[in-house]
Amino acid sequence: MSSIPTPSPAADARPSALVIRRLLSLFYDLWPVVALWMLTAIPFVLADVAMSGGDTRHNIEPFSLMAWAEWIACWLVTGLYATISWRRGGQTLGMRPWRLRLRATGGGVPSWRALWLRYAVGTLSLLSGGLGFWWAWFDRDRLAWHDRASATRLERLPKRGK
Numbered sequence: 001m002s003s004i005p006t007p008s009p010a011a012d013a014r015p016s017a018l019v020i021r022r023l024l025s026l027f028y029d030l031w032p033v034v035a036l037w038m039l040t041a042i043p044f045v046l047a048d049v050a051m052s053g054g055d056t057r058h059n060i061e062p063f064s065l066m067a068w069a070e071w072i073a074c075w076l077v078t079g080l081y082a083t084i085s086w087r088r089g090g091q092t093l094g095m096r097p098w099r100l101r102l103r104a105t106g107g108g109v110p111s112w113r114a115l116w117l118r119y120a121v122g123t124l125s126l127l128s129g130g131l132g133f134w135w136a137w138f139d140r141d142r143l144a145w146h147d148r149a150s151a152t153r154l155e156r157l158p159k160r161g162k
Contacts, residue, residue: 103154
């Protein structure tokens with residue numbers, strides 16, 4: 001009888017790209033972020049009402065200075081949510097159920113600079129139709145654009161024992 005050879009651990013040394021888990025955790029993070037956007041919008045809505053003389057039917061004009069300021073404020077608030085979460089525990093709320101944690105490439109907690117760079121490049125990746133995320137399937141180390149740019153990586157945590 002011939003025995004079936006078992007693959008060595010080095011045979012599948014290439015890490016998982018985690019693309020689906022990344023996107024699912026982003027979807028989970030969408031909900032707390034939307035709540036933060038609503039809170040961020042309050043001063044802009046109040047300023048708009050004040051500038052229109054109390055007319056509540058007035059809206060912030062698209063592509064106006066006020067609209068750009070609101071978009072930038074929402075982007076910064078989202079960045080604060082992400083970078084503070086990554087810095088404190090390596091996870092956002094959306095990363096927890098998918099057992100993902102962010103680490104510096106050499107191990108340990110990434111610097112603030114690396115986290116903001118990750119957030120900025122991740123934004124560009126999403127704006128390009130997610131191209132930076134899909135890139136992880138082709139990358140030799142299974143890293144997305146923002147992983148490479150910031151010298152960070154996502155790791156999949158093991159399941160907890162019962």
